[in-house]
Structures are given as structure tokens and as C-alpha cells.
Ligand code: SF4
């Protein structure tokens with residue numbers, strides 16, 4: 001699939017925003033502290049920037065309001081609805097903290113649940129597509145949720161957490177390390193399956209119905225130049241640099257943050273700086289990983305364009 | 316509404332004959348011609364006369380090559396092909412108006428819908444936001460975004476022809492069906508077991524594309540017909556028996572005797 005920047009930033013930024021909002025809404029951070037007020041602002045900003053960037057790839061964004069109408073059948077519509085619904089508790093909580101230095105735990109839990117459901121809906125837009133076998137699995141929402149929580153927690157600890165050196169910072173840093181390892185473990189489960197699943201049950205033979213004669217090969221494609229389908233769905237599978245990018249994603253998203261957090265535990269004087277860099281590094285890793293999520297995805301329509309033989313760039 | 320109808324009164328669709336299609340692209344051109352001035356906005360092209368022309372089309376012809384891997388056939392007309400000898404199959408592809416159309420249920424705006432009266436899948440372009448998710452959900456690549464209008468385009472089953480009383484009866488057929496010089500496309504109602512399309516499917520073993528995707532496509536494809544094995548028709552053994560004149564009598568026997576070289580000549584040879 002074509003790795004559109006707008007969709008990659010939408011999923012990563014709003015994921016981190018909802019993750020951060022989740023941490024705040026479950027009662028973390030002193031509502032009267034300036035850092036918590038800024039954290040609320042940042043969470044809402046991330047969510048909003050992500051949401052706006054998702055409208056960038058629309059052909060007719062002025063009609064985007066219509067997208068909330070089909071929540072009965074469409075995960076994209078559900079995602080749009082949840083985005084608006086979760087603004088209510090999140091904005092109320094942010095307002096309470098920013099203007100009244102207060103917090104309400106019941107409203108907080110409602111907000112936290114809304115965050116989780118919204119991220120789940122985002123992931124289900126992709127996981128519900130039967131045409132893309134590597135996405136069509138429960139692993140997809142699992143790793144979207146895991147990355148959102150880990151990103152939100154890291155941003156919270158890095159930028160807005162309790163003062164470094166305190167006992168509670170240590171606990172937070174340990175928690176971040178656990179989250180890091182767990183979320184990449186879930187992602188590993190997804191990748192392990194994705195590498196093997198290919199086009200799922202579909203083949204060029206089932207796509208053409210000619211399999212009972214023999215092996216099918218594309219002799220001539222229907223159009224001389226590219227078209228919407230080949231640009232969007234038969235994107236030359238991002239295999240060429242996939243392995244390298246995968247290593248970069250792991251390095252930025254897992255290894256570097258773990259090392260930085262471990263150092264932060266040891267050297268109190270630079271702990272604050274290191275946790276911030278760990279959070280940024282993780283986000284960069286997730287961004288690369290999300291690029292790969294799209295770029296390496298095989299869409300069934302690729303089978304009408306010759307499948308992997310035609311669409312895989314040479315190593 | 317993007318929920319699918321429980322059932323549809325009719326199931327209008329196409330039968331595409333992979334045996335007779337000659338890959339001339341006439342249906343592709345006539346489809347574009349009819350639909351660029353018909354339902355919805357024009358089907359735009361980008362850079363049409365430049366170096367990299369692209370555009371939105373509702374019907375495309377792929378061409379595949381299948382090399383049979385079965386051993387040599389058992390007799391004339393019984394094989395689908397001979398091992399190692401390619402069969403070339405021209406493969407027209409437009410929307411299959413699926414019964415379980417995922418393109419309809421994923422649509423967030425209600426722009427995509429399936430009509431309960433005849434099962435045609437359409438896009439209401441005034442509601443479409445051009446998110447492209449429906450095209451992602453279609454395994455067959457039957458939807459293309461119009462890059463000028465920013466709305467999704469797809470085969471309408473020529474809904475503005477088939478019920479159009481302004482047209483002569485013979486023209487109340489999809490443009491692609493009407494124009495095909497080989498008669499490779501057939502239009503009809505699959506809900507009626509005695510319709511032309513249902514009979515064709517029953518007779519020729521019509522099949523679904525990618526049944527494993529669970530879309531229940533309405534359009535069906537007819538397989539290439541078996542053909543004779545190369546070499547079978549020119550079998551020397553068979554040729555001998557056919558040319559044997561033993562036992563010929565009457566006028567034909569006399570002609571045979573008169574034209575055959577005499578036994579003396581045979582000896583001389
Ligand atoms: S062929 Fe594609 S566009 Fe047409 S109904 Fe089926 S899924 Fe939808």
C-alpha cells in the first residue's frame with residue numbers, strides 16, 4: 001500500500017495523543033501543576049493535528065462531517081464518531097486542570113475508556129480489510145493500542161512526569177521499560193505473521209479462476225502507465241529497504257529508549273534529558289515502523305498486476 | 316445507507332466469457348465514452364496527451380498467460396491445453412456488484428450503497444468525501460478515484476441505459492455489452508434461474524473470482540473452452556485409416572481402382 005505521509009502521521013500522532021490523555025485521565029499528574037496543564041494541552045494538540053492530517057488525503061474534505069453518519073457498518077465512521085465523543089471528556093478534564101486546578105476521577109475513567117476505544121477503531125479501519133491479509137488480524141489493534149500506551153507513557157514521563165530522582169520517577173521509568181518490551185513483543189507477533197501470510201488465501205489462480213489449467217502469469221497489463229490502483233495499492237512493495245528500515249525502527253523504538261532509560265536510572269543529573277530523548281526516539285521508531293506497515297502491505301489487487309513477481313523490486 | 320440490503324429483488328450483473336474475449340478493449344473505450352458524459356462527474360484523465368497519461372476507467376482488460384501443466388490430453392476437444400503450450404486469456408474486469416460488498420459497508424459517509432431493487436452498487440458522488448477506503452476494500456480493483464473531482468468512480472452497470480426508455484429496446488443494455496464485437500459480455504438477472512445469464516453460467520460452468528474473499532460477486536466468468544491437442548488432429552495412424560479405400564464399391568470403388576497405380580507400376584516403383 002502507498003505509505004501516505006498524512007495517514008502515517010495521523011495514526012502515530014493521534015495514537016501518542018490518546019496514550020498521553022489516557023495516562024492523564026487515569027489520575028496521573030497534579031492537576032494544579034503547570035506541567036500537567038501543558039501535558040493536557042499537548043495531548044489534545046497531538047490528537048487534533050493527527051485528526052486534521054487525516055483529512056488531508058480526502059478528495060473532498062469539506063464534506064468530511066458526513067463521515068460520522070455510518071457508524072453502524074463502517075470502522076472509519078466509528079473512528080470519526082469516537083474522535084468527537086472523546087473530545088467531550090478530554091476537553092472537560094483539560095479545562096478543569098487548566099482553569100480550576102481540579103480533576104474528576106469518574107470523568108477521567110470515561111475519558112480513558114474513550115481514548116482506548118478511539119485507538120481501537122483507528123486500528124480496525126485497517127484490520128477489517130480482507131483484501132490486505134497482513135492487516136486482517138487481531139494483532140493489528142493489539143499493537144496499535146500497545147504503541148499508543150507506550151508512547152503516551154514515555155511522553156508523560158519524559159516531559160511532564162514527577163521530578164527526577166524521586167522514588168516515583170524510578171517506578172515510572174521501570175514501567176516504561178516494561179511497556180517498551182511488551183509493545184514490541186506484540187509488534188513482533190504481528191510481523192511474524194505478516195511475513196508469512198502473503199496475499200492470504202488469494203492467488204493469481206483464484207483471482208483469475210484459471211488455476212485448473214495451470215500456473216497463471218500476467219502477459220500484458222491493462223494500461224501502459226500507472227493508475228490510481230497501481231499507485232495506491234500495487235505500491236512496489238517496500239521490501240527493498242524493509243530489512244534495513246526494520247532494524248532502524250527497532251533501534252530507535254526499542255533499543256535506544258531502553259539504554260537511555262537504564263542510564264536515566266543510574267545518572268540522576270541527566271535523567272530528565274535522557275527520558276525526553278527516549279520518548280522522542282520511540283516516536284521516531286514508531287513512525288518508521290508505521291511506514292513499513294503500509295509500504296510492505298500486499299493488497300489482493302496486486303494479483304491482477306502480476307503479484308510479487310511483478311511488484312517486488314529487486315534486492 | 317452503507318448497510319447492505321438483506322436481499323435484492325433482482326441480481327443484475329454480467330457474464331464475461333474468457334473464451335471469446337479477443338482483448339480488443341472496445342468495451343473499455345465505450346464504457347469510458349458512455350460514462351464520462353453519463354452518471355456523475357466526467358471521468359477525468361490526467362496529462363492525457365503528455366508523457367505520463369493516467370485516468371479513471373471503470374473497466375479494464377488484463378491479459379494472462381496460463382501454461383497447462385497437465386500431461387498431453389486424451390483426445391480431440393478434450394483438453395484445456397497441452398503441457399508447455401501457453402493459452403492466452405484476455406480478462407475484462409469491472410465491478411462485480413457483489414452481494415456481500417465490503418466497499419459498501421466500509422464507506423463512512425453513506426455514499427456507497429447497494430440498491431435493494433436490482434443489486435446495483437453505486438456511489439452517490441454528492442456524499443463521497445474521496446477517502447478511498449472503499450477502493451482499499453475491493454479485492455478486484457473495481458474502483459478508481461477520479462483525481463479531478465476527488466470522488467470515487469465505479470461501474471454503474473450503466474444504470475442510465477438499462478432502464479432508459481429514451482433509448483431503443485436493443486440499446487437498453489450496458490455500453491460494454493452492446494459494443495463487444497465478440498459477444499463476450501452478457502447482461503441479465505441472476506435471480507431468475509431461466510435468464511440468459513443464469514443459463515450460460517449453468518451450461519458453461521461459470522465461476523466467481525476470488526471466492527475466498529467472501530464477497531459473493533454477482534458477475535460470473537466463463538472458463539476458456541477445451542481445445543484439441545496440437546498433433547492430435549494430424550495423428551499419422553488416424554490419417555492412414557482415413558485414407559484407406561479397402562472395401563470401396565460402386566462408383567467410388569471404380570474411381571478408386573481407375574486412379575490407383577496398377578500392381579505392375581507399384582512393383583516398378
Ligand atoms: S467488485 Fe469491488 S467495487 Fe464492485 S461490489 Fe464488489 S467489492 Fe464493491
Ligand code: SF4
Nearest residue numbers: 422443444446447449
Ligand atoms: S471514497 Fe467515497 S464512496 Fe468510497 S468509502 Fe470514501 S466516502 Fe465512501
Ligand code: SF4
Nearest residue numbers: 346409470472489491
Ligand atoms: S456496465 Fe457500463 S459502467 Fe459497467 S463496465 Fe460496462 S459499460 Fe462500464
